[in-house]
Amino acid sequence: MTSALEINGLSKSFGDKVAVDNVDLTVPQGSFYGLVGQNGAGKTTTLAMAVGLLRPDGGSSRIFGSDVWADPTHAKSLVGVLPDGLAMPERLTGREVLTYLGLLRGLPREVVAERAHELLSVLELDEAEKTLVIEYSTGMRKKIGLAIALLHAPRLLVLDEPFEAVDPVSAATIKTILRGFVAGGGSIVLSSHVMALVEQLCDHVAVIDKGRVAAAGPLDEVRGAHSLEDTFVELVGASDVGTKELSWLSR
Amino acid sequence: MAVALTMVAMKLAILRHSMTGQKGGLIATGGGLGLALVAATIVAAVVNADLLAAAYAIWMLGWIFGPVFTGGGDETLRPEYFTLIGLPPRRLATGLLVSAFVGVAPAISLLALTGLVVVGVRQGPAAALVALPAMVLQLAIFVLLSRVAVAVMGIALRSRVGAISAGLINGVIVAALGQCWVFMVALGEAGGLPAGASTAVRYLPSGWGLTAVEAAGAGDWGRAGLAVGAMVVLVALLLTVWAALLTRRAGAVRPSTRGRRPMTASTASGAVLAKELRTWSRDLVRTHQLTFALAYGVFFAAAPLLIGWNGMLPYAGPIFIVMAAAMSANVYGVDGTALWLTMMCPDGADVRGRQRAWLLTVGPLAVALGLAFTAVTGGPWPLVLALTPALLGGGAGVVVLMSVYALVPGTDPHRRGGNPLRFSEDEGALTGQAYAVLALVALTGAPAGVAVALFGWVGVAVGVATGVLCFWSFGSLAQRRLHTHGPELLHTMRTGKRPPAAPGSGRSRWKFDDLPRRERIISIVCWSTGAIPLFPQGIVAGVFKVNGITERSWFLALYLPEGLQWPMIGFMVLLGLSIYGLGLWIPLRHREAVTGDKVNGAKATV
Numbered sequence A: 001m002t003s004a005l006e007i008n009g010l011s012k013s014f015g016d017k018v019a020v021d022n023v024d025l026t027v028p029q030g031s032f033y034g035l036v037g038q039n040g041a042g043k044t045t046t047l048a049m050a051v052g053l054l055r056p057d058g059g060s061s062r063i064f065g066s067d068v069w070a071d072p073t074h075a076k077s078l079v080g081v082l083p084d085g086l087a088m089p090e091r092l093t094g095r096e097v098l099t100y101l102g103l104l105r106g107l108p109r110e111v112v113a114e115r116a117h118e119l120l121s122v123l124e125l126d127e128a129e130k131t132l133v134i135e136y137s138t139g140m141r142k143k144i145g146l147a148i149a150l151l152h153a154p155r156l157l158v159l160d161e162p163f164e165a166v167d168p169v170s171a172a173t174i175k176t177i178l179r180g181f182v183a184g185g186g187s188i189v190l191s192s193h194v195m196a197l198v199e200q201l202c203d204h205v206a207v208i209d210k211g212r213v214a215a216a217g218p219l220d221e222v223r224g225a226h227s228l229e230d231t232f233v234e235l236v237g238a239s240d241v242g243t244k245e246l247s248w249l250s251r
Numbered sequence B: 001m002a003v004a005l006t007m008v009a010m011k012l013a014i015l016r017h018s019m020t021g022q023k024g025g026l027i028a029t030g031g032g033l034g035l036a037l038v039a040a041t042i043v044a045a046v047v048n049a050d051l052l053a054a055a056y057a058i059w060m061l062g063w064i065f066g067p068v069f070t071g072g073g074d075e076t077l078r079p080e081y082f083t084l085i086g087l088p089p090r091r092l093a094t095g096l097l098v099s100a101f102v103g104v105a106p107a108i109s110l111l112a113l114t115g116l117v118v119v120g121v122r123q124g125p126a127a128a129l130v131a132l133p134a135m136v137l138q139l140a141i142f143v144l145l146s147r148v149a150v151a152v153m154g155i156a157l158r159s160r161v162g163a164i165s166a167g168l169i170n171g172v173i174v175a176a177l178g179q180c181w182v183f184m185v186a187l188g189e190a191g192g193l194p195a196g197a198s199t200a201v202r203y204l205p206s207g208w209g210l211t212a213v214e215a216a217g218a219g220d221w222g223r224a225g226l227a228v229g230a231m232v233v234l235v236a237l238l239l240t241v242w243a244a245l246l247t248r249r250a251g252a253v254r255p256s257t258r259g260r261r262p263m264t265a266s267t268a269s270g271a272v273l274a275k276e277l278r279t280w281s282r283d284l285v286r287t288h289q290l291t292f293a294l295a296y297g298v299f300f301a302a303a304p305l306l307i308g309w310n311g312m313l314p315y316a317g318p319i320f321i322v323m324a325a326a327m328s329a330n331v332y333g334v335d336g337t338a339l340w341l342t343m344m345c346p347d348g349a350d351v352r353g354r355q356r357a358w359l360l361t362v363g364p365l366a367v368a369l370g371l372a373f374t375a376v377t378g379g380p381w382p383l384v385l386a387l388t389p390a391l392l393g394g395g396a397g398v399v400v401l402m403s404v405y406a407l408v409p410g411t412d413p414h415r416r417g418g419n420p421l422r423f424s425e426d427e428g429a430l431t432g433q434a435y436a437v438l439a440l441v442a443l444t445g446a447p448a449g450v451a452v453a454l455f456g457w458v459g460v461a462v463g464v465a466t467g468v469l470c471f472w473s474f475g476s477l478a479q480r481r482l483h484t485h486g487p488e489l490l491h492t493m494r495t496g497k498r499p500p501a502a503p504g505s506g507r508s509r510w511k512f513d514d515l516p517r518r519e520r521i522i523s524i525v526c527w528s529t530g531a532i533p534l535f536p537q538g539i540v541a542g543v544f545k546v547n548g549i550t551e552r553s554w555f556l557a558l559y560l561p562e563g564l565q566w567p568m569i570g571f572m573v574l575l576g577l578s579i580y581g582l583g584l585w586i587p588l589r590h591r592e593a594v595t596g597d598k599v600n601g602a603k604a605t606v
Helices: A043-050 A072-077 A094-104 A109-122 A138-150 A168-183 A195-201 A219-223 A228-236 B002-018 B021-047 B049-069 B079-085 B089-100 B104-123 B125-156 B160-178 B180-189 B195-203 B205-217 B221-249 B268-282 B284-307 B313-327 B333-344 B350-377 B381-405 B427-444 B446-455 B458-495 B517-529 B531-546 B562-605
Strands: A005-014 A017-027 A032-037 A058-063 A079-082 A156-160 A187-192 A204-209 A212-218
Touching: A005 A043, A017 A043, A017 A058, A017 A204, A017 A212, A032 A043, A032 A168, A032 A195, A032 A228, A043 A058, A043 A156, A043 A187, A058 A072, A072 A079, A079 A138, A094 A109, A094 A138, A094 B268, A109 A138, A138 A156, A138 A168, A168 A187, A168 A195, A187 A195, A195 A228, A204 A219, A204 A228, A212 A219, A212 A228, A219 A228, B002 B089, B021 B049, B021 B104, B021 B517, B049 B104, B049 B125, B049 B160, B049 B195, B049 B205, B079 B089, B089 B125, B089 B221, B104 B125, B104 B205, B125 B160, B125 B205, B125 B221, B160 B180, B160 B284, B180 B284, B195 B205, B205 B221, B268 B284, B268 B350, B284 B313, B284 B350, B313 B350, B313 B381, B313 B427, B333 B458, B350 B381, B350 B458, B381 B427, B381 B446, B381 B458, B427 B446, B427 B458, B446 B458, B517 B562, B531 B562
Parallel strands: A032 A187, A032 A204, A079 A156, A156 A187
Antiparallel strands: A005 A017, A005 A058, A204 A212
């Protein structure tokens, strides 16, 4: 069976700094794949290259067998993306953004209207009918971003920090949607630096450190008998963190 | 004062970090041009004090209206940075004011204000002594007026009415500056400079320093004290106003609650069109730009009515089109990283949708203006009917082409600070881009204009044809570029920097920034001054002569004896063309030299 996402030898440098160094990842179909790493480890850069938003210096990325760079139209129609912190059509309301993107994806008008309605109500964005995206809170932006990613019913979701700045209630909603997506045969790659979240949701995990894959595979294989957090700290070799204290804060 | 000194240190640190590469070059170029203006001002100070007062009035207008074009003025330190520290507004404003004196523009202006010392020295030691504090106070007035103007704009752009009225006022004033010869002629016809004018420019805040110096020179200490005192009071007043406005600026934005008309598009390019049209009507910055262009076009064309000449009136429409294009040049840049959505839907026909939206926004107004004003003057129908479609097509093409080939990365709309005029960190590049679009769009009207001059009505067909051609071909080029360079454009948008050339990519990528600074300054001066001999002194003077208009204005050729007039016009046209040529030739020659060296170098290593 072709993998949902297959990354081979992706590399990227910005000037002298190597951001991603020869990364290989294979995301099997139907898996919920977590990408963990410290800030600046190269998670966002890897994902951006994987979906064709950033040109790699070397390597390739295939979505269900379609090369993202050689056959972008087909590859990109199979994936839904939620990038971290990028802009959207800011002067549209949530419903308008979905209508606009659905039509851009070539969906029929009625289908777009129906799906937009459903997404807005499930994600509890339908109350903000008159609000423009530019006036959304950070959590609302994440939710409309997820709606954009889901709108064209892709088979693979690539989500960069989907739970960052999302309130617990919305996070529970998002988790339910994502679990349902995987249960229905979809595949998900998400990046996070919250270990507990990845442990709770994912069945596969890759640890990225300084632009390289430190470990990858099924969750239970990677973490062994420990918690993911312990394994992670061991892998990235930052075990002495936490021993330093701020003396001037205690009285 | 500790706050102020910290802020100055902070600003110096930021300036030091940004004085590298392209930005450093731009700052140097701007500084060079500024020094030329300083020289002119000092000459004015030596020649005639009336002239100096007028020059300072222009400096003041520059400080007030400059930020509208240069992306919101100096925003190295933003009030938002300090909101959490809880400084009282006056102290915040004072700190920001002190740090506002650190920079290239204030330094240049201070040099220009040494004209006060020149006047003072010529009048005596007392006057020279008064000139020193007057200089500083005058600079404080300039800087503060600029800050207050930006703050007022920020508040105006929070409401539609405010955006429209600001656009009208700015457009009219800038058009008036561009057409100042009309006012000079009008004044000339009224029998020389009216006696009141030299008094009037001294009563403006920009003239108070000069008034103080002159009064001190004449021994009128009461008047000198009054002028200095007035400056001190004005500075204090402006500081208070600015402090009050700053607190409003950092405040929350009021959410919109208006009803929305549903989106009825049913195709991909229809969806882009619908999105763009909504952005045009909902983004008050765009409302301001459009109103500005409209006011500029109408007033620029109508100004010569003052001297009883309506020949320019029919061109209000075309001028509006060109100005609207320049104002919306960075059509992709202003959307920031939203480009990623366009890249995820590669067949989305984004470029065409944006072009159509631009046409639908600018076109109807331009056509209405052209038809109405040409009907008023009764002609020249062929030229207006040819230029309008040519420029509309050209504008819709150049705007998208420019924004993908010379993208100026914009700040993402949801991350912009409290200054709505500022949508990019690279204000120099933004200004340059606007001027380039101004020139390029005007150029797309040239074939139609020439055709009308030679063949009359046939030119209208030429105008329609070039308009369609520009729209279609520039749009296709932009589409292709977006397709092939999407990731690079997005990266530029995300980081605010162009991606560095991949090492070993073979072809040498030569850029204008690679020119040595001296050559760079010379070519920029050439590009910015070539128009003066070519258009007003050459072509316009020729048109006046052909049409038998006796008004001589500032057209040098028309003051000469009859026999020398045509040779002078020809000379001016040639001079303009050669200045442009020189501006083009210097970088080209340098590029050849560089690539030649590289080839030779490669051979040598082989």
